[in-house]
Amino acid sequence: MRLLDLLHRWTGGIIGLVLALLGLTGVVLIHKNAWIGVPHAGDPLLHDPGAIATATERLLAQSGKAPQGIIYASDGFGLHQLRFAGGGGAYANQAGAIVTRWISQRQRPELWIFDLHHHLFAGDIGETVIGISALCAIFFIVSGTILWWRTRRTFKPRLLPKRMSRPAILMHHRDLGIITAPLLLLSALTGAMMIFKPVAAIVVAPFSPPAAVARAMAPPKLISGPLAERPDWRRMLAAAQARFPDAEVRILALPRKPGDAITLRMKRAAEWLPNGRTTLWFDAADGRLLAARDALAMPAGAQVYNAAYPLHAAKIGGLAYRLSMTLSGVAMAMLGSFAVWTFWFKRRRKTLPR
Template sequence: MQLLDTLHRWTGGLIGLVLALMGLSGTILLHETSWIALPHSGDALRGDLPTVVAATERLMATPGAQGIIYADERFGLHQLRLGKEAGAYASQSGEIVTRWASQWERPELWIFDFHHHLFAGDSGEWVIGIAGLCGLFFVISGVILWWRTRRTFSFRLWPKRMSRPAIVTHHRDLGIVAAPLLLLSVVTGTMMIFQPFAMAMIAPFGSPAAAARAMKPPKYASGPLAAQPDYAAMLTEARRRFPDAEFRILSLPRKAGDPIMLRMRQQAEWLPNGRSTLWFDAATGKLLGARDALAMPSGAQAFNKAFPIHAAKIGGLPWRLVMTISGLSLTMLGSFAVWTFWFRRPKPAKRVMKKAMLAA
């Protein structure tokens, strides 16, 4: 038990700050559509085909346009992709509301980049994944260590005093209360980074191998991108294929020979951007293939539920508040763990002084 206690403290001391920052940035992102104060951001969703086609044709005619993330029920603006970091928000009629040349001009974008990549691309993603695994150990070991002190449990939202003993007691008792939510947050977050971990988590729901094959993007041979792609025909075919689905993401080819991709979300899908996908020939607009997310293996469908649970994209305001509690708890536990480990460490016991000589 002493070894576990030592490992728990060192885990908190070394990785606690990363976990705290993940909790804080994640909590902010949970409510991003509420604080992005832009004209038309609160507009009701207009998902009828003529409106979407007109907006798509207008926006994709913008120089440098590479794709669109369509408006949804919580956020009434389309997001136009114009380059690596450049983009714009537009109303559902296709009118540009605001533009940016860098993610640093939009707080929701750089906070998202920090939360997912630590501003370091794939390398930062690996750091977050490792922090997630450490967080998993942190939660499990914390529950084990709490059990021996369970008789002294006393829940407080804030430490009684800012002394080390009071903070450690608060950390222990807050941790056991928040443990189920923290476990859910850490597991679902780590699933999105480390595929082997994700496959292990979905194994009870179905074959991981079948899920991996189903989620692997197919390869289609496409002609060169047309000067004026027939978006109306593509969107019409997509609506015919998935009549009750929302248009979610339109992406132009990243390199020559790739098709145009369109993602949709059927009503039964939890994932906000859906996994029902269609691929069109970039030259002719002909449908090359389609994937029905609801027909995917059960393991793949279980994996697709990880992100909406983690980011509170389901359950409305009640679940957002639940995950807010999880995020703030992680922020508090991680920051206090670092504070007590590095700045409030117990002082070494004083040695008992021996008498130098005996009285003659």
């Protein structure tokens, strides 16, 4: 038990600030739609396929350089987002009129906060550090629960420490941690699943063989013609809507290299993932439908994996679940920051004998 306590304290003292940062930025991102502050962001979603096709044609015609794709407006956010290589982009209303542009994600707070939360501004290396931090958080939750059991009789639920002394902060750390442990475990586990494939394989294994999940998630091998000068977006969107009548158009991705198809992601009514995983591939030259994948027909393990992000980012469950995950993020920020402070700066002073 002493060794477990030692590992818990030392690991927390080293990784606590990263977890605090993840908790704080996660809370900000959960409520992004409430503070983004772009005109028309609160517009109601238009479901008319003709209006979506018109906006698509207009956006791709006036965007200047070729974009990588479009993220379409949703129920919670009434703007289309154009994405360009190098981090540039634009927001447009649902009629296809550009509202604001940026040449770097640093110009949009919601984008650089997202990058900080997911990559620590360090790309794949930062993402790996975050994944390791998530695994450490799982260790903290398990070891903290074991260590708390010894002192359970002193349990007192408090949002803040009674005083800013080391013993009071440690008691608050133990008690707040045990209260929020289920939510913290959910946040850490889903975060680790999205970064590390072996973690995801362990979680989905009871539902489907990981190999079957990997096959279901892999894109089909298709050969497409070169991108037409004026693709028939109206025809493609109509074909997609006819194939999945209950689905919303979510993401249009243009070919990145010769031979790639046009990819259209949709969200069926029963899907949790905000951008859906129902996918259609069209020939870039003539707009023919090459392949389609129904997310609801995927193996159970793939659907469990697809639920990781909406659970992690509070994209389901309405206001009640958003508030629950807000509590989880605030708790993670407090636990991580107080752990570092008590470990490195609030050490118990040794008294010398007279």
